[in-house]
Amino acid sequence: MIVNGDLVTRKSYQHDIIFRVKSADRPIVKLMGEHIRLEADAPYEDLEKVSGSEYHRRKQQVDEQEAYSYRLFRQDYRLLKEKRDAEAGNGYQTGTEAKYFQIPPRILHLDGDPLFLKKCIALYEQLGLQVHGQYLHEKEMPHRIMDLVEKVHPQIVVLTGHDSYSKAKGTTRELEAYRHSRYFVEAVRNIRRKYPNFDQLVIFAGACQSHFESIIKAGANFASSPARVNIHAIDPVYVAARIAYTSFMDHINIWEVIRNTISGEKGLGGVETKGLLRIGIPYSEEAEEIEGTEETGENQ
Template sequence: MQFQIGDMVTRASYQMDIMFRIIRIDETDQHEATAILHGNEVRLIADAKMSDLVLIQKEEQLTREKDDERKINESLDLLRQDYQLLREKQEYYTSGQYQHQEQYFHMPGKVLHLDGDASYLKKCLDVYERIGVPVYGVHCHEKKMPSVIDSLLDQYRPDILVITGHDAYSKQKGGVNDIGAYRHSRHFVETVQKARKKIPHLDQLVIFAGACQSHFESLIQAGANFASSPSRVNIHALDPVYIVAKISFTPFVDRINVWDVLRNTLTREKGLGGIETKGVLRVGMPYKKDHEST
């Protein structure tokens, strides 16, 4: 069967568990071409011989995408519930615990989201918009991230930095603790290190870093507040968004319990982890509508 770039496929040798899209076809092998694959729902990069690929029919693709959308909406509902509780609590304390008629405005933390996958970046930006997180999105290949992070931080001055894309662990290249056995973990680590050199304080710039199967320990040691993947499992394309939203909507006077962040993600503690971190939301008053005079 002839496959083309952009086709949605699964791998027969892995029981057709993950839906991929073909991003490149390598024909240097004289015997059989190799397809380079990006996960459609998980941040995994893989390769497979063409004979191992199974084309996903449109009906099955729609079924998988509907199931994924259901999971996304469940996580978004949890995020909205959390945000509403945080908002009520913060307004209660900001008002001095007295009832009055003043209205408040909220300033969620600004996000710089650096992503190695343009289609994933678009998905993430759509969700950020749906839940009201201010964000700047930049598509950049993982290998180039260390060289551009300084200028991007100067340009956007974010409260939260996301460094993600695709990654994968290969046991043929080394042991699980050998960062050289990972596709892009070392690039993520170097990017985090450069960001931390510029902004050392863990609560001044909150960093999420990593993708599927990334070297979690190295990312945390480099200075990330949250990272993937403690159990070297795949993470969902939108998992970074859920973590960032929780941080963005938590008041700066509060510390975030790590489990409270992870429980809204689709991968949870096997795929994601982190350290205790302050929120970045600020509340002000009075709120002025656009049509009111200043």
Template sequence: MNIKIGDIVTRPSYDRDLLFRVIAVNEGEEQYATLIGEDIRLIADAPLSDLEVVDVQEQQRRKEQEEQLLERSLKLLRQDYDLIREKAEYGMTNGYNHSHRLFQMPGKVLHVDGDPNYLQKCLAVYEKIGVPVYGVHCTESEMPNKISALLEEVRPDILVLTGHDAYSKSKGNKNDLLAYRHSKYYVKTVYEARRKIANLDQLVIFAGACQSHFEQLIQAGANFASSPSRVNIHALDPVYVVAKLSFTPFNDRINVWDVLRNTLTGAKGLGGIETRGLLRTGMPYEAE
């Protein structure tokens, strides 16, 4: 079957476990395609002989399964947010002893993504759960040079640096940064961001994608990163991390597991360090 750019495909050698979109085809002496995950932040090369085009019905079936999974995670996030709001209201009203209405200011996000389609997916979820966000599509290699100006322009509380990545065992062991497709760019971008804002609570950073070099990202200054076990992460995992940060009061410290438990990947794909929340509650609120 002729494989072309834009096709949705699976790999029989991997039991057709994931859907990929074809972004480039090399039909020269080495016939292969470059793929990006439809729902995971993985970029990979695969021989054309190991690709099958997925029909519309199968795409729809998998999409419905994916939506059910996402809705369960969103439900958990909403439950967490409701509990946080109730706790804040109780404290700010001195045990409900006055009736002033409150307002809340969640942490503001700058989300820089190497994949424009994933960026739009993430922005839609941010909107659903009420996280203020400024989204930018930027290739991974351009991120280090652009991050300083973006931080000055947006002045975020949370910075997300993500896109696609992959670890290649043939290029080195897992400690070798050069064995990764894009980790070196994420690491350099985190480093540049920390040159601008060094305080780990003043700017909270999530960085990485599928199979990224977790240890180097944390050492560069990220609060949260992927991927401790070099596994794939879901396209929306950064959003779930950010939501927990954005809706936790600034005077509370976040247990790392509390952040990871609502993600779709969990501790194998994501990790981090103890970090302060970013939600601020005020009063009174007077509607016009």
């Protein structure tokens, strides 16, 4: 018997993805991706429970992917830091150590999955970024986004959760064929009505198989999913982190951003955008308070 919270795969899809059962009501069961941002429905008879050994085998593969993505980001971060060190030291004599403080941007992350949000918050903290995290169903995002933006005053907004495309509802060009894409589109539009400058407030929006073109047209800097593929749970964090640690004097290399993600160019894309990090001189112990390195995360 399959009940809410069970881990299952779909027989008709050759057991390709592990899902959590959101609602086990028969005959159609609602599913949420365990490691990817995909929401789906499936007949009860099409589902098979995942054994503990199979889950741990696949979990190990996912952990290896995440570790590789994290290593890529750390490599890029070191290069960005070396560049900042060099620029900060230009005003000093040769041989003098350059010391500066930095002000990274504040991030607002809205997520339609509380478990994924918790995982993302942990990664933001690991990367040393300030974030206000909020669990919010995708349908609520267009209605509540502006209140949260006015409350948090972020420089980066991440709108993500679960999504999916259904051939039965239309072609890939039709927004109505997507489970939650229209809500991401509406939320982005609401932000851009007040914050039209793409470099003043940077937006990432979308989830698995989302209607990339509509989200970008609405005003997002980065979105998913150009090839209508599934994206990994933590991919939005790496996009936000690259923006956060790139100087506001520099344009972000879109390919370098996507390189750090697990999904790659089929899952993520974007438009030319400036970084949001600012550095200051001189450094002092009191300057640490300016940096505001304390991270916050809320799961409500």
